[in-house]
Amino acid sequence: MIADLLFPNRCIACNRIIDAQLLTCPLCMEQIHFTHTGYLDDSFMKQKCSLLFPVENAFALMNFEKENVSRRIIHDLKYRSREHVGRILAGWTTGQLDFQDQKPDLLVPVPLHPKKLKERGYNQLHLFTESLSAFYNIPFDHELIKRNHYSKAQALKDKQHRLETKNTFSITQAISGKHILLIDDVFTTGNTLATVAWEILSAGNNKVSILVMAVDV
Structure with a gap:
């Protein structure tokens, strides 16, 4: 061509x-430093989540390190209009992620605020989630969680502001008795994921597992 x-x-x-x-x-x-830990393992990622909320299982594809290729990949996905990177990362994930007998019922990505979505033009998690959904034959829902407040990028916030997420998210529909796999790009403080997880757990008799592209180490 x-x-x-x-x-x-x-x-x-x-x-x-x-x-x-x-x-x-x-x-x-x-x-790229892949974590090489299983979804069902008592991993570093699961231990970090367990300090913040009840978690069933947790998986991180890569370590998120300063000046490393993984950081450049996530940055390009989010801020340089390279949405297709999500599909490639999903391919890397399916090569390592085995749910075994604990397959979740639903894949749910952390949402962007509508204003941020309009600015960026896409949610960096949607193509990633949809690719995983097709591979594992698990339904996804981009609308289950609503972000209520517009805020600047996490990478631009200081630590104190990253902790200010009260009432940031809400559930848009009744849901109970489901095992939700909550998906995000990077686990840093874990505060965003914890806030969303508690919304899901409080909504009914639900269980939450976590999948991230990278975990800050």
Whole structure:
């Protein structure tokens, strides 16, 4: 294709020309620190969640480290209009994530405020969630959780403001007796996920598990 010749796909980290279907070159791929922990393991990710809310299982694909390729990937997904990165990360996830006998009933991504969604043009979690839904044959719901307040990006907030999430989210419909897999991009303080998780748990006899693209270590 002429477009491929004029605008070749380049590694997200080092800018080398790579195959159109790839995200990184092999050398940069080796720099990504995948967690290699199972969904059912008593992992670092699960322990962090357990300090904040009752969690069934937890899975993080990558470690989120300063000046690492994983940080660049998430940044490009969220802030550089590279929505397709979500589909690639979903492919990486399905290669490692095995629900075994604890498959959730519903996949629910953390929502953006409508104003933020309009500004960005997409929710960085939607394509990722939809790809996982198709692979595992688990339904998803982008509308179950509503974000009530507009706020600037988490990355731009100081620690105190990151903790101010009271009444930030609400449930849009009655739901009970479900095992919800709550999906987010990065687990940092865990406060956002905890706020959403408590909304789901308080709504009825529900269970919550967590899946994130990366966990801050």
